[in-house]
Amino acid sequence: MFGSMQRGVNAYAKVGMETSVISASPHKLIVLLYDGAITAIKNGATHMAAGNIVEKGAAISKALDIINNGLRASLDKKAGGEIASNLDSLYVYMTERLLMANLQNKTALLDEVQTLLVDLRDAWTQIGEKPAQAPSMSHYPVMASA
Numbered sequence: 001m002f003g004s005m006q007r008g009v010n011a012y013a014k015v016g017m018e019t020s021v022i023s024a025s026p027h028k029l030i031v032l033l034y035d036g037a038i039t040a041i042k043n044g045a046t047h048m049a050a051g052n053i054v055e056k057g058a059a060i061s062k063a064l065d066i067i068n069n070g071l072r073a074s075l076d077k078k079a080g081g082e083i084a085s086n087l088d089s090l091y092v093y094m095t096e097r098l099l100m101a102n103l104q105n106k107t108a109l110l111d112e113v114q115t116l117l118v119d120l121r122d123a124w125t126q127i128g129e130k131p132a133q134a135p136s137m138s139h140y141p142v143m144a145s146a
Contacts, residue, residue: 027128030074034121037066041098041114045107060102063113067091067098090116 044059072091075084094113101109 027124030071030124031121031128033066033070033074034117034124037063037071038114038117038121040066041110041117044101045110045114048101048105048107048110056105057102060098060110064095064098067094087120090120 040059040063044056044063047053047056047059068091072088075088077084077088080087094116097109097113100106101113
């Protein structure tokens with residue numbers, strides 16, 4: 001009569017994700033991209049183990065899309081210099097490993113890429129957790145009392 005409960009849950013999750021994206025800082029958006037790619041790879045591994053070929057392919061394709069059209073596309077190679085260049089190379093490597101995992105049904109390759117993404121996500125999260133430092137009071141002259 002009212003549709004499936006799963007559809008309602010999916011709609012609620014989609015609204016929650018859209019709200020997160022709209023209100024997120026650029027830093028948080030990168031974390032969301034990492035989270036999305038990690039989740040897609042986990043789903044791909046689950047479908048691979050269950051023999052669900054179509055779902056496995058869709059999940060891995062989603063991870064590839066996030067890596068290439070989200071993470072790689074957001075790199076600013078001029079401003080980021082060597083770090084951005086190295087990340088770009090790492091994302092290319094991840095793409096190749098995911099394609100091989102899909103073709104050869106190797107969960108170990110999915111695990112490898114997932115580990116790399118988790119490490120990058122953790123590092124990115126730690127960068128964002130550092131509070132902006134206020135200028136040290138030692139830079140200001142001390143007022144003499146009268």
